Each structure stands twice: as structure tokens, then as C-alpha cells.
Amino acid sequence: MAQMGGRRPLVADKRYSAARPQPAKPAPKPAAAKPSRAPARRRRHRNPLVAGVAWLWRGIWRVIWGIGWRLGLAAALILAGTVFYFQSQLPELTALLDARQRGSVTMLDRDGKVFAWRGETFGGQITAETVSPHLKNAVIATEDKRFYGHFGISPRGIASAIRINLAEGRGPLEGNGGSTITQQVAKLLCLGVAFDLAKWKTEAEYEADCRQGSVWRKIKEIPFAVALELKYTKDEILTIYLNRSYLGAGARGFEAASQRYFGISAANVTPAEAAMLAGLLKAPSRYAPTANLQRAQDRGALVLGLMHDQGYLKDADYTYAMAHPAQLSQAAAARAGGFFADWVMESGPSFLTRETTEDVIISTTFDQRIQTAAEAALAAVFGAKLREGSETQAAIVVMSADGAVRAMVGGRRTPNAGDFNRATQALRQTGSTFKPFVYAAALDLGYTPDSIILDAPLTINVRGSGPWSPENYGKEYYGEVTLTTALARSLNTAAVRLSEAVGRDAVRAVASQFGFASTLADGPALALGVSESTLLEMTGAYAGILNGGTSVRPYGLIELRLQGEDAPLIGQAGGMGERVITRAAAAELTWMMTQVIEAGSGGRARLPDRQAAGKTGTTQAARDAWFIGFTADYVAGVWMGYDDNTPLAGVTGAGLPAEIWQAVMVNVHEGLPATPLPTASPESWRAAPTAPPGQGGNQNEDPIGRLLREIFGARGN
Structure with a gap:
């Protein structure tokens, strides 16, 4: 084939042709001789000790790592x-x-407001x-x-x-x-x-x-x-x-604490209130505002600072909260009714009060206004009349005529739950505050306030004890006096003669039916109040006189129900009982007791704007001093003494107890209209024939009883 374009023929290169001559490459330069390190290695021999430690460390590390x-x-x-x-x-x-093993008791006053709690309260679940x-x-x-x-x-x-x-x-x-x-x-x-x-x-x-x-x-x-x-x-x-969380004062959880301290839900607390509540977590008992409000407020201020620093409070809100620290609710600040609450707890069944596993609501007769009035009066009189550091104690009970207890002071200081309550637990001799029941028995038997009794030295031969001769306070005697005068002047010999005349059994029956639960004395000293009773019993007995001669059982519980339920489990436990003396006798006795205040030993108890009746009482060696009395609205009793029976120095029932009673009743009746007492007018009994001295109207008395009455009415000693 003819060659085209004079190009070389496309023939494959011979794979095994003779080596073609390559252009000569320059001879590589001889590499510089590297210094030999052999001599250096020979010069750096490792220290055997170091090598051993390194080997040991590597071994230990492997073991440690492995383990x-x-x-x-x-x-x-x-x-x-x-x-x-x-x-x-x-x-x-x-x-x-709610982790509580036991329930709680919440108490409501007569207006339905919470005033006391017992046990650990749980305000309800919050989130x-x-x-x-x-x-x-x-x-x-x-x-x-x-x-x-x-x-x-x-x-x-x-x-x-x-x-x-x-x-x-x-x-x-x-x-x-x-x-x-x-x-x-x-x-x-x-x-x-x-x-x-x-x-x-x-x-x-x-x-x-x-x-x-x-x-x-x-x-x-x-x-x-x-x-x-x-x-x-x-x-x-x-x-x-x-x-x-426990937050002090028996409050479990923030809802219960908010209700207890501020009277509002935890959903509605202000920054200052929230800070005070959060501050309780560190030490609930120490920082509880009911224990020390200033300390709780100081702790709250610290919490407010933390909230501000962490951006939870703006400057204006922080400044306002610091200037307006949290305050206790009125009920929490007053801490009123502790003794009353303890008494109510004792009056109900234990499985629904002290040992309840449920949350219980108790509606009571308690009146926070009257309680505050009683506490303020006691503090004022004691602050003005007692020396600093005096250990003299006092108790006060205020109730309505039907026995509904409105206030109770069981001691001079604010109580802790379970403290000794001198109004309900202290059995003390009653002294002359017992005498109205001697006169009640006599009036019920036909005596009148104008009946004559002899006040003169007297000696009675007590079987097993020998002769006993009571004396008047001050050792002064007034001869023949009316029953009204004898009671007003608290004449001892006259009261004993009257008790013996009507019969001790009759006196004991009247006193017991009016509410004396304790054993009454058997001897002639019964008339002078040697028997023991509590202030609550005595005040309840006087309430029976006020309400027309019907006995009462003092009560504080109106109804008890479980929280969240409407039907009560327990209703009122107390109130009016059976008639003890006639309404006429009660009215006459009430009039006689007004003369105790108007013209007798109770002059310091006189009220400026309303009628009042009452009786003083002082026991042997002045170990107890009493004044108990009433208006048309309330009955109040006051006791003073020492817990260890130390005699009072210069104190009688006509003194400080009468002053305390007067101060209490002035406070209690503030704003109330003056209402006359249910008394009988003197004309009502003076128109009737007057019983002979020492005799009453009981025509069925046995001849021996009449003879004894005539003897005691005629004999001077």
C-alpha cells in the first residue's frame, strides 16, 4: 500500500527490542556522610534504678487501670x-x-372564723x-x-x-x-x-x-x-x-402554712409573704412568725434579696416588699384561745380529736373579741398592781347564761398546746363564792331576802373533831341581820347558821345540781366553801342563777365534722339542764347578789353603765382569791393564787380579782346596750309574810330539824 502523507507506518513497537541509547544522566552527588550515633548510645547508659521505677510504675498503672x-x-x-x-x-x-400519719383539728369560732389548730394541718394539695x-x-x-x-x-x-x-x-x-x-x-x-x-x-x-x-x-x-x-x-x-415540707406551728405544706400565718391561700401570697414562707425551710420552729415575727421578717428580707439578685423581682417590687414586710393574720397574731382549744380537744372523743387520723373541723362557742378583751384586762391589772417577777397566777372564764363558753384564760402567759389550764384543771377551795348556794337553798325553801339571821360568835361540836368556831373576816359581828346583808357583807357565822338551819343535805343537793362535780364537805364548814371546784364549774353554776335557776353544763363544742363533709358527726355537748331552784328564788338571789356589788364586799367590781351581780371569795390563809359575777349578757369568773398554794400577800377576792373582773366586763360589754338583770323587786317579797328568824317556808320539815334551827338562831356560841 502506498504510504499516505509521508507518515511513518503504523507498526507496533517491538517489545523486546535492543535497549535504545538514553541520554546520559548526571552522576548522583555522593551523599554526605551522616554522623554515627553509635558512639552516643554507647555514652548514655540508663540508670538501672530509674528504669526499675519506670517499669514498676507502668505495672502499677496497668493494675490500677484494670481494677x-x-x-x-x-x-x-x-x-x-x-x-x-x-x-x-x-x-x-x-x-x-400528704404524708401525715395522723389528721388535724381545725377550730372555728362563733362567727365561723379559724382561731386554732391542733395536730399537723394539711391545707390541701397544691402544685x-x-x-x-x-x-x-x-x-x-x-x-x-x-x-x-x-x-x-x-x-x-x-x-x-x-x-x-x-x-x-x-x-x-x-x-x-x-x-x-x-x-x-x-x-x-x-x-x-x-x-x-x-x-x-x-x-x-x-x-x-x-x-x-x-x-x-x-x-x-x-x-x-x-x-x-x-x-x-x-x-x-x-x-x-x-x-x-414542715413549716412550723403544726403546718405541713405551704398551703397550710399560708392559711395559718396569713389566712390566705398559697396561690395568693405577695412577694413578702412568699419570702417569709420560703425562709421557714431553713429552721421552721425558729423562724415561725408566731414565735418571733421580727426574726421571721428578717429572714424574709434575706430571701427577698436572693430573689432580687437572681432576677425574680424587679427593683420596684423588691423595694416595695422590703418596705412592707409580711404581717400575720389577725387570728395568728392574737394566738387567742389556746386554753379554750385544749379544753375542747379534751371534751370530744379522742379518736376524733387527739388521736384522729382524719382532718376534723370543730365549730365552737369561742368569741375572739371577748378573749382578747379578757386577756387585755388581765395584763393591764397585773401590769399595774403586781411587782415585777411575781409568780402569781390567774384564770378567767366568760360564758353566756346557757353555758356557752366565750373566752378562757388558763394562766397569765400565752400557752403551748397541752399546758396546765388553771380554769379547768385546778381544783381549789371556793371560799365565800360558795355562799350563794347556801342562800339559794334557803330561798327555795321559803326564806326571803329580808329574813333575819343572827350574826354572832358560834361554836359547833363536830363529831370526831371537837368544837369548831367559825369567825368573820375582821372578827366583827353584826347581830341580827337580813339575809341580804349577811350575803353582801359575806358574814361567815350567819352563813353557817343558815346552812345548818336549812340542812347541809339541801345545800349539797343545790350545789351539786348547779354543777359541782367534786365531793362536797360533810361538816358545817361546807357553808364557807372548803370544798374544791374548778373555775369553769363555779362560773357554770353562777350561770344557772342568771338563767332563772336552771342548771347548765358549760360547753364549747357546737358540732364536729370531717373536712369536706357537711353532716356533723357530733352535735352540741352541753347547755341547759334541769331546774334546780324556782325562778322566783333565782330572781331574789340575783337581787341579793347585786347588793354585794352595790353595798357590800364587791364594790370594786361595780360597772359604770349597767347592773351586775356577784360574790367575792377568799380561802383560808388567802391561798385562793375569787370573784364571780354576771350581767344580763355574760357570766365571768376570776381566780387568783399560786400554783404551789403559797398564801397571797394582801389579796382577797374583794381586791384584785374584783378589779380584774370589772376590767374584763367593761371590755366585754363595750358597744353593748345596758340590759337590766332578771331580779325580783323587794316589794314582791315584802308584801308576803316574812318567815321567822332562822325559819323558812318548808312546812314539811321534821320536828328535829326545826328544833335545831331554833337553837342555832338563838344561841350566840
Whole structure:
């Protein structure tokens, strides 16, 4: 074939052709000779000791690492298993909100207002969403500002707490614990251990055991706290905390505390009130505002500062809250009715009061205004008339004519629950306050206020004791006097003669039916009040005179019901009883007792704007001093004395007790219209024939009784 274009023919290169000559390459430069290191190695011999230590360290490290990662893995597995176990044991949220083993008693006054609580009250379930945002913020700012950012524990908080404890000279786990809110909830839940009466005698012992700060307890808190975080949301954990925390004065949970201290729901508290409530978490008893309001306010101010610093309060709100600290409600500030509440608790069945497992509401006869009036009067008289540091005690009872107790002061100082109540528990000789029942028996038998009795020295031979000679106070005698004069001047020999004339059995019967529960004396000294009684019994007996001669049983409980239910379980336990003396006799006796105040020994009890009746009383050696009396509206009794029966110095029933009674009744009747007492006018009995001296109208008396009456009416000694 012809060649085209003079190109070379397309032929394959010969694979194995002879080597073609290549262009000559420049000869490589000889490499520079590298210095030999052999001599250096020979010069750096390793120290055998260092080599041995290095070898030993590498071995130890391998062992530590081998053991460490295995132990870490085992610990992680144990922690995970423990967390899973705790989580599986945790119940639904609602089962954890009310942890009380016993219920509570809430008492309402006559107007339906709360005035006292007993037991641990639980105001009702609240949640983190329903409480006031101020309260929620105050709790977080105070207790755990990183609450929404950690997973149950805060290493930073623990480290900070340890540093503070060591700096203040305490052990690392003493004092500040660095616990998160979740860890505190773990404590409140006692790490899931339920209360067992066989192991702990009281709930206090159970809770103290739950709060112990041992290392082992701290270690157990960690998996339980993590389990809580896995089981519940953050707000649910906070809800448990808000419901279960103890906040002083028997309040369990923030709703109960808000109701107790401020009289409002936890949903409505102001920043200042929220700060005070949150401040209680540190030490509930110490910072309870009912114990020390100023201390609680100072603690609240500290919490307000934390809220402001963490951005929960604007400058204006912070300034206003600091200038207007939280104040107690009127009922909480008064702390009124402690003795009354204790008495009501004793009057009901224990399974519904002292040992109740339910929340109970008791409506009572209590009047907070009258209670405050009585307490103020006692404080004023004692402050003006007693020396500083005096241990003299006093008690006051105010009630209506039907026995409804309106106020009760069981001692000079504000009580703690269960303190000794001198109005209901102290059995004391009644002295001359017993005499109206001698005169009541006589009037019921036909005597009149104008009947004549002899007041002169008297000696009676008492079987088994020998001769007994009563004396008048001041040893002055007035001869023949009317019963009215004898009672007004509290003449002892006249009262004994009258008692012997009408018969001691008749006197005992009248006194017992009017309400004396104690055993009455058998001898002639019965008329002078040697028998013992309580102030409550005595005041109730005088109420029977006021209401026309019908006995009363003093009462404070109107009805008892369970919280949330309308039907009462128990109704009123007390009130009007059986007639003891005639209405006419009661009216005559009332008139005679007005003369005790108008013209007799009770002059210091005279009221400026209304009629009053009463009787003084002083026992042997002045160990007890009494004044009991009434207006048309209220009956009041006052007792003074020492708990150890030390004689009073210069005090009789006509003195300080009458002054206290007068001050109480002036306060109690403020704003009330003056109402006359139900007395009989002198004309009503003076128109009738007057019984002979020493005789009454009982025509069925046996001859021996009449003879004894004539003897005692005629003999002077």
C-alpha cells in the first residue's frame, strides 16, 4: 500500500527490542556522610534504678487501670440497678403529697372564723403550677437556684457546702449539706421507707431518723434523687416539696402554712409573704412568725434579696416588699384561745380529736373579741398592781347564761398546746363564792331576802373533831341581820347558821345540781366553801342563777365534722339542764347578789353603765382569791393564787380579782346596750309574810330539824 502523507507506518513497537541509547544522566552527588550515633548510645547508659521505677510504675498503672475500669463499671451497674429499683418502687404523684400519719383539728369560732389548730394541718394539695409564682421563685432562689438545670444532684453545690463547713470549723458534712431540692424531697420521702409504728414510737422519731446526715445516708440519696428525676418532671418534684415540707406551728405544706400565718391561700401570697414562707425551710420552729415575727421578717428580707439578685423581682417590687414586710393574720397574731382549744380537744372523743387520723373541723362557742378583751384586762391589772417577777397566777372564764363558753384564760402567759389550764384543771377551795348556794337553798325553801339571821360568835361540836368556831373576816359581828346583808357583807357565822338551819343535805343537793362535780364537805364548814371546784364549774353554776335557776353544763363544742363533709358527726355537748331552784328564788338571789356589788364586799367590781351581780371569795390563809359575777349578757369568773398554794400577800377576792373582773366586763360589754338583770323587786317579797328568824317556808320539815334551827338562831356560841 502506498504510504499516505509521508507518515511513518503504523507498526507496533517491538517489545523486546535492543535497549535504545538514553541520554546520559548526571552522576548522583555522593551523599554526605551522616554522623554515627553509635558512639552516643554507647555514652548514655540508663540508670538501672530509674528504669526499675519506670517499669514498676507502668505495672502499677496497668493494675490500677484494670481494677479501676472494672470497679467503675461495677459501680455504674450497681447505681443503675439501684436507680431502677427505686424508680420502680415510687408511686404515683398524688400518693406522696400528704404524708401525715395522723389528721388535724381545725377550730372555728362563733362567727365561723379559724382561731386554732391542733395536730399537723394539711391545707390541701397544691402544685407548682397553682401556687403563687412568687412562692415558687422564692423557694427556688432560696433552696436550689440550679434546680431546673441539674439531674438530681449538684456537685458544685456539694463542693461549696463542704468548703463552707470546713471554713466554719465543722465537719465536711455538718451544717450546710449542699442538697438540691430533689435530694431534700428524697429526705422527706425517707428514701422510700414507710413509717412503721413497731420501729418508731412516734412520727418525730421517724422523721429524725430520716434526716440524719450520715455518709451512708448521703450516698443512698444519690440514686434515690436520680430515680425521682427519672420518675417525675421537675414541677412534679417541686410539687412534692411544696406539699410535704414542715413549716412550723403544726403546718405541713405551704398551703397550710399560708392559711395559718396569713389566712390566705398559697396561690395568693405577695412577694413578702412568699419570702417569709420560703425562709421557714431553713429552721421552721425558729423562724415561725408566731414565735418571733421580727426574726421571721428578717429572714424574709434575706430571701427577698436572693430573689432580687437572681432576677425574680424587679427593683420596684423588691423595694416595695422590703418596705412592707409580711404581717400575720389577725387570728395568728392574737394566738387567742389556746386554753379554750385544749379544753375542747379534751371534751370530744379522742379518736376524733387527739388521736384522729382524719382532718376534723370543730365549730365552737369561742368569741375572739371577748378573749382578747379578757386577756387585755388581765395584763393591764397585773401590769399595774403586781411587782415585777411575781409568780402569781390567774384564770378567767366568760360564758353566756346557757353555758356557752366565750373566752378562757388558763394562766397569765400565752400557752403551748397541752399546758396546765388553771380554769379547768385546778381544783381549789371556793371560799365565800360558795355562799350563794347556801342562800339559794334557803330561798327555795321559803326564806326571803329580808329574813333575819343572827350574826354572832358560834361554836359547833363536830363529831370526831371537837368544837369548831367559825369567825368573820375582821372578827366583827353584826347581830341580827337580813339575809341580804349577811350575803353582801359575806358574814361567815350567819352563813353557817343558815346552812345548818336549812340542812347541809339541801345545800349539797343545790350545789351539786348547779354543777359541782367534786365531793362536797360533810361538816358545817361546807357553808364557807372548803370544798374544791374548778373555775369553769363555779362560773357554770353562777350561770344557772342568771338563767332563772336552771342548771347548765358549760360547753364549747357546737358540732364536729370531717373536712369536706357537711353532716356533723357530733352535735352540741352541753347547755341547759334541769331546774334546780324556782325562778322566783333565782330572781331574789340575783337581787341579793347585786347588793354585794352595790353595798357590800364587791364594790370594786361595780360597772359604770349597767347592773351586775356577784360574790367575792377568799380561802383560808388567802391561798385562793375569787370573784364571780354576771350581767344580763355574760357570766365571768376570776381566780387568783399560786400554783404551789403559797398564801397571797394582801389579796382577797374583794381586791384584785374584783378589779380584774370589772376590767374584763367593761371590755366585754363595750358597744353593748345596758340590759337590766332578771331580779325580783323587794316589794314582791315584802308584801308576803316574812318567815321567822332562822325559819323558812318548808312546812314539811321534821320536828328535829326545826328544833335545831331554833337553837342555832338563838344561841350566840
